Amino acid sequence: KAGVTQTPRYLIKTRGQQVTLSCSPISGHRSVSWYQQTPGQGLQFLFEYFSETQRNKGNFPGRFSGRQFSNSRSEMNVSTLELGDSALYLCASGGKDYEQYFGPGTRLTVT
Amino acid sequence: AQSVTQLDSQVPVFEEAPVELRCNYSSSVSVYLFWYVQYPNQGLQLLLKYLSGSTLVKGINGFEAEFNKSQTSFHLRKPSVHISDTAEYFCAVNNFNKFYFGSGTKLNVKP
Numbered sequence: 001k002a003g004v005t006q007t008p009r010y011l012i013k014t015r016g017q018q019v020t021l022s023c024s025p026i027s028g029h030r031s032v033s034w035y036q037q038t039p040g041q042g043l044q045f046l047f048e049y050f051s052e053t054q055r056n057k058g059n060f061p062g063r064f065s066g067r068q069f070s071n072s073r074s075e076m077n078v079s080t081l082e083l084g085d086s087a088l089y090l091c092a093s094g095g096k097d098y099e100q101y102f103g104p105g106t107r108l109t110v111t
Numbered sequence: 112a113q114s115v116t117q118l119d120s121q122v123p124v125f126e127e128a129p130v131e132l133r134c135n136y137s138s139s140v141s142v143y144l145f146w147y148v149q150y151p152n153q154g155l156q157l158l159l160k161y162l163s164g165s166t167l168v169k170g171i172n173g174f175e176a177e178f179n180k181s182q183t184s185f186h187l188r189k190p191s192v193h194i195s196d197t198a199e200y201f202c203a204v205n206n207f208n209k210f211y212f213g214s215g216t217k218l219n220v221k222p
Binding site: 043099101107 | 143145147152153155156157160162201203205208209210211212214215
């Protein structure tokens with residue numbers, strides 16, 4: 001089975017712009033979670049989608065949003081980018097034994 | 112809310128020596144436990160998981176972990192480390208479909 005894929009792998013944006021990241025989970029997985037990873041804050045949970053519905057949400061401002069499509073692919077959107085949004089954004093798809101399988105991440109740099 | 116504590120932010124060790132990475136979590140009610148490894152500029156890779164049953168679980172790359180309910184701990188061990196084990200290790204808890212990660216332990220294996 002193919003693993004979790006994320007596109008793009010690297011992205012450079014300017015403050016105030018918006019960005020959309022994409023994630024394709026492992027075939028058959030219906031749960032997709034998003035995380036932000038920074039050196040200072042570590043891994044922080046953004047949100048989880050299951051069968052096109054947001055099932056869980058972390059403590060991030062409304063500028064961070066997501067959605068899931070009927071084929072389980074998910075997108076994450078960040079509007080009005082700030083310098084502090086520079087991070088590695090990881091997507092994970094949920095397996096049958098409660099584990100998560102991670103993609104390689106999208107490295108977002110905001111200048 | 113669940114919390115996961117990794118007491119050691121960095122662990123230096125010589126090659127072929129044993130190592131233990133410590134992890135404690137706040138509640139043992141309905142939790143599933145995991146260890147992940149992250150190599151530079153990559154996503155997280157699942158090392159092992161505890162769902163139920165035997166408290167000693169074996170994972171990939173010669174790692175194992177022991178679930179201790181009374182001490183709410185899930186320490187990761189390897190009897191003999193290799194240079195290639197140099198990476199960051201994350202302990203994680205799945206509690207009612209929400210994932211909580213520790214802050215990570217950087218394992219530095221020296222020749």
